Amino acid sequence: MVETVPSPVEIAEALTIPADLEFNLPDPEDDQIAEEDFLQKVDDVWKVCDRFDLQTDIWRGRILRAVRDREKVGGEGRGTGFLNWLKNREITKSQAYALIQLANSADTLLEEGNLEPTAINNFSKRAFVETAKAEPEIQKLVSEAAQKGDRITRREVKQLTDEYTAMNSDLIPESVKEKAVDGSLPPRHLAPLVKELEKLPEEQISEIQKEIESNPDVDTVKQMTSTAKSLSKYLDSAAQVETLRDSAVDIESALQEALRLDCLSLTADLVKQATNLEQNVGKLYTLWKKLGSIADRLYVETGSSTPSLRSLLSCLEKLTSEVIELRLDDEGEKMIRLRIMTDE
Structure with a gap:
């Protein structure tokens, strides 16, 4: 059986919001509606709008891409026709390329088989954009969650990103990763630590690793994250202070003394203000x-x-x-x- 391609008019009619989506918002002044029910009804409508917004922007990106590519083939080669097309529709160049990037990301996810077209409806617009910017491994994790029917917001994208970061970083000891796997140490606390450790030299990293290995709990991880952040700030700022470059000050020794006296944060702030x-x-x-x-x-x-x-x-x-x-x-x-x- 030959499948007929719908005409633009038929597509436009299909995209028209049907009668059953003529939303009936709850009356904000109706005190007979419980607060929980009111928020649920509003949230349901918001999710539908979010879905239409995402789908519309993806198709706008595809349209803009087609107009731009047509200009490359048959235009003067300077993009004048494309820019005029944008100007006539009051679209800025940055907005146009943001939509094209969104369309490219959607098509990539679909072509690689990581995402079914119907699963796009499970994303909020912002969550989809965040997923499109993420690493391929994280895209796959988020797409799998969407395929299962999970509602994907930016919070879910961040959670899955944190879990991937924590479980795949060589900077986190294996014993600590095991705690993350069994749920006794939420991965969301490990991701900020990894981010700060990546900025430090090996010697400082090993000291922090020993500490979280001996005390693999949330409080220790938070404390070590703060310590790593102060260390990074101290080392970065000290390298920029012109006054210290020709001096006889031993930056590493001063760092060790600050750690011993538990005044690293204050010392880091001192060097930062000097900068x-x-x-x-x-x-x-x-x-x-x-x-x-x-x-x-x-x-x-x-x-x-x-x-x-x-x-x-x-x-x-x-x-x-x-x-x-x-x-x-x-x-x-x-x-x-x-x-x-x-x-x-």
Whole structure:
């Protein structure tokens, strides 16, 4: 039997929301409806809208892709026709390519056999986008859950991503993974730890691994995640502080001492703020030079016929001179003075 392809008109009619989807929303002022029932009815309608929204955007992406590819074949080669098509429909270029990417991801999942077309209806739009961005292994896990009929929201995508990350990372000891498998240590607590451990050198990683192996519980994992985060921040910031580069400070020894005294977070914050200060000093100097240059140019172009402009320049000398003066409050009780001195 030859299968006839439906016409665009037939497709449009099929996509029209039927009468039984003319939603009857619950009255928000009806106090006879229990809060739980009200939220359930609203959520049911939202899920249907979410499904139509996703399906529509996938098809819009396919349409946009077809228009773009047609331009490549028969257009001038500069994409002018495609851009005009977007302009006529008030679609930005970034929106268009986001929809094309969504369509590409949907087609890839379908072509690889990881997802049946009907299973797309089990996704929320955001969950589908998150799945499309994920690694192929995670895409497969999420698709399998959708195939079984599970409702897939971003929370389910995150949960499956966390489980995969925790169970497949070489940074988590096997004994700890076993705890995750039997449910005594939820994988969602291990994923943030893996993310932070990936930023650290081997020596620091091994110390944290020993700690969670000896105490494989949620509190220890959370504490070690915080420690790994502070370690990463300390090492990253210390490498950026110009003042420390030519000094005799032993960064590793200072780190060990901070760990011993349990003040790593404070030490990391100290180094981070030092980085911020150095960067802001550099920005201050650049702005000071720029302001002075503009003031000099304006002074040259003005004269006695522009007393107000000269007065403006005179007042701003507090910021363009070698000593910068600035009041820190409206009352004028706090004044700071900064002298800018360079090797020049």
